[in-house]
Amino acid sequence: MTLVEHVMMTTPVVVEETATVLEAAQRLQQLGLRHLPVVADNRLVGIISDRDLRGPMVGTAGTVPSTTTSVSAIMTRHVVTVHPTDSLGAAAKRLVEHRVGALLVVDQGGVLRGILSYVDILARLGVEAEHDARAISLLDRD
Numbered sequence: 001m002t003l004v005e006h007v008m009m010t011t012p013v014v015v016e017e018t019a020t021v022l023e024a025a026q027r028l029q030q031l032g033l034r035h036l037p038v039v040a041d042n043r044l045v046g047i048i049s050d051r052d053l054r055g056p057m058v059g060t061a062g063t064v065p066s067t068t069t070s071v072s073a074i075m076t077r078h079v080v081t082v083h084p085t086d087s088l089g090a091a092a093k094r095l096v097e098h099r100v101g102a103l104l105v106v107d108q109g110g111v112l113r114g115i116l117s118y119v120d121i122l123a124r125l126g127v128e129a130e131h132d133a134r135a136i137s138l139l140d141r142d
Contacts, residue, residue: 006124015071020071037079046075
């Protein structure tokens with residue numbers, strides 16, 4: 001059985017909760033990312049996505065966004081998480097159930113251990129499907 005820890009990115013780029021939305025937006029853009037886990041003392045406290053930043057960075061009619069607004073003011077605090085030893089199938093179900101693009105992987109103490117995106121899951125399923133197809137073709141030869 002494939003586990004989350006077999007597929008997750010183990011060194012996710014993070015942002016401290018004291019960072020500004022401008023700093024987070026720049027980091028997302030520079031690295032081509034869509035999600036940034038928000039941490040305080042290495043513990044997960046939230047997540048911020050490119051969607052979260054659209055409003056504050058663009059502003060609303062007649063307002064100028066503040067470059068000093070902290071990430072903690074707009075981050076999502078209720079984060080959908082998984083454990084490293086959860087099955088990949090269970091993680092995929094959580095993605096669909098919660099309609100999110102990535103799951104943060106935390107240990108029992110709430111320490112961030114990785115991130116698992118829908119792209120990571122699809123890539124692994126693609127590899128497994130290819131392996132299954134090869135195995136079936138070998139069996140068909142006999």
